[in-house]
Amino acid sequence: MDKQGDKLKAIVSTGVKIDGSLTMAEHIPWLRWMFPLKEEAFTKNGDRRDRLSKAIMEEHTLARQNSGGAEQHFVDALLTLQDRYDLDHSISEDTIIGLLWDMITACTDTTTITVEWAMAELIKNPRVQQKAQEELDRVIGFERVLTESDFSNLPYLQSVAKEGLRSHPPTPLMLPHRANANVKIGGYDIPKGSNVHVNVWAIARDRKVWKDPLEFRPERFFEEDVDMKGHNFRLLPFGAGRRVCPGAPLVINLVTSMLGHLLHHFTWTPPEGVKPEDMDMSENPGLVTYMRTPIQAAAIPRLPSQLYKHVAVDI
Known part of the structure; x- marks a missing residue:
C-alpha cells in the first residue's frame, strides 16, 4: 500500500481498539477518571482521521474540477450533494467525514x-x-x-x-x-x-x-x-x-x-x-x-x- 493506505489502516485499527476500551466509561460515567490516557489517544486518533479525510476530499475536489465534474466515487457524490443542495448547511464538512468513516469502519x-x-x-x-x-x-x-x-x-x-x-x-x-x-x-x-x-x-x-x-x-x-x-x-x-x-x-x-x-x-x-x-x-x-x-x-x-x-x- 502507499503511505495514505498505511495511514488509513493504522487509524481504523487504533480507532477500533480505543473505542472498545472506552465503553466502560460510557456506561459508568463516574469511572471516566480511570481512562485519561485512552481519551487523549481517542482525541489524537480523531484528529489524524480528520486530517486524512480532508486530504482525500481535497484530492477528489481537484479531480472533479479537472475532469469536468465526473462523479465516480462515494466521496464525489457527497461533495456534489453539498455543492448542489446544501441550502441550510446541513451537509457540513464534519457530516461528510462522519459518513465516510461510518462506511469504512x-x-x-x-x-x-x-x-x-x-x-x-x-x-x-x-x-x-x-x-x-x-x-x-x-x-x-x-x-x-x-x-x-x-x-x-x-x-x-x-x-x-x-x-x-x-x-x-x-x-x-x-x-x-x-x-x-x-x-x-x-x-x-x-x-x-x-x-x-x-x-x-x-x-x-x-x-x-x-x-x-x-x-x-x-x-x-x-x-x-x-x-x-x-x-x-x-x-x-x-x-x-x-x-x-x-x-x-x-x-x-x-x-x-x-x-x-x-x-x-x-x-x-x-x-x-x-x-x-x-x-x-x-x-x-x-x-x-x-x-x-x-x-x-x-x-x-x-x-x-x-x-x-x-x-x-x-x-
Missing part, C-alpha cells in the same frame, strides 16, 4: 473479519469445504468464474456465509442501543435512557437456541428457515428494527462473493505440519472479534491457468 472490518473466520472454519472442516466446492463445480464448472447472478443457484454457499455470521458475529455485542422507555426484559428492569448491548455471540452458543451450536454446520439452514436481517432474534449479525444495518444486503453479497471465489479457485489446507484440529480459533476481545492468530493456509489451484489471469491490476 462499519463495512470494511466487519466484512473481512467474517470472511476470515468462515475460511478458518472451512479449513478446519474439510467436509464442508468439499461440499461447497462440489456445488460450485456443478453450477459454474471449470471454464468461467463466479458472478453475482450465480448466487441464487448456490444455496449451500449462501448457507456457509450465513453459518459464518452465526458462529462468529463480527460485532459480538452489536452496537449499543438506548432504551427510550422503561421496559422489563427477561425479568430485568431496563430504565429509560439505559445503554443496552445484545450479546449475539452468546446467543450463537446457547444450546437452548441452537442444536450443536459450536459445530460449523451450514446444513442447519436447510433444516429450518432462519432470517438474518433482523426478523429472527436467534440470528442478528446486522441488528434489528429501525437501527438494523443498512449495509446488510451489500455485506451478504460481498461475503458470499469472496467465499465463492476463494473456494472455487483454490483448495485450502492448513500450513505444512499443522493439523486442522490444532488451528488457533481463539478471539481477541473488542468491539469486533479479530482472530487472535491471523489465519495461515496453503492454497492449491483448482481451475485452468487462464482463469487466474483475469485480474483488474497486476498482482
Whole structure:
C-alpha cells in the first residue's frame, strides 16, 4: 500500500481498539477518571482521521474540477450533494467525514473479519469445504468464474456465509442501543435512557437456541428457515428494527462473493505440519472479534491457468 493506505489502516485499527476500551466509561460515567490516557489517544486518533479525510476530499475536489465534474466515487457524490443542495448547511464538512468513516469502519472490518473466520472454519472442516466446492463445480464448472447472478443457484454457499455470521458475529455485542422507555426484559428492569448491548455471540452458543451450536454446520439452514436481517432474534449479525444495518444486503453479497471465489479457485489446507484440529480459533476481545492468530493456509489451484489471469491490476 502507499503511505495514505498505511495511514488509513493504522487509524481504523487504533480507532477500533480505543473505542472498545472506552465503553466502560460510557456506561459508568463516574469511572471516566480511570481512562485519561485512552481519551487523549481517542482525541489524537480523531484528529489524524480528520486530517486524512480532508486530504482525500481535497484530492477528489481537484479531480472533479479537472475532469469536468465526473462523479465516480462515494466521496464525489457527497461533495456534489453539498455543492448542489446544501441550502441550510446541513451537509457540513464534519457530516461528510462522519459518513465516510461510518462506511469504512462499519463495512470494511466487519466484512473481512467474517470472511476470515468462515475460511478458518472451512479449513478446519474439510467436509464442508468439499461440499461447497462440489456445488460450485456443478453450477459454474471449470471454464468461467463466479458472478453475482450465480448466487441464487448456490444455496449451500449462501448457507456457509450465513453459518459464518452465526458462529462468529463480527460485532459480538452489536452496537449499543438506548432504551427510550422503561421496559422489563427477561425479568430485568431496563430504565429509560439505559445503554443496552445484545450479546449475539452468546446467543450463537446457547444450546437452548441452537442444536450443536459450536459445530460449523451450514446444513442447519436447510433444516429450518432462519432470517438474518433482523426478523429472527436467534440470528442478528446486522441488528434489528429501525437501527438494523443498512449495509446488510451489500455485506451478504460481498461475503458470499469472496467465499465463492476463494473456494472455487483454490483448495485450502492448513500450513505444512499443522493439523486442522490444532488451528488457533481463539478471539481477541473488542468491539469486533479479530482472530487472535491471523489465519495461515496453503492454497492449491483448482481451475485452468487462464482463469487466474483475469485480474483488474497486476498482482
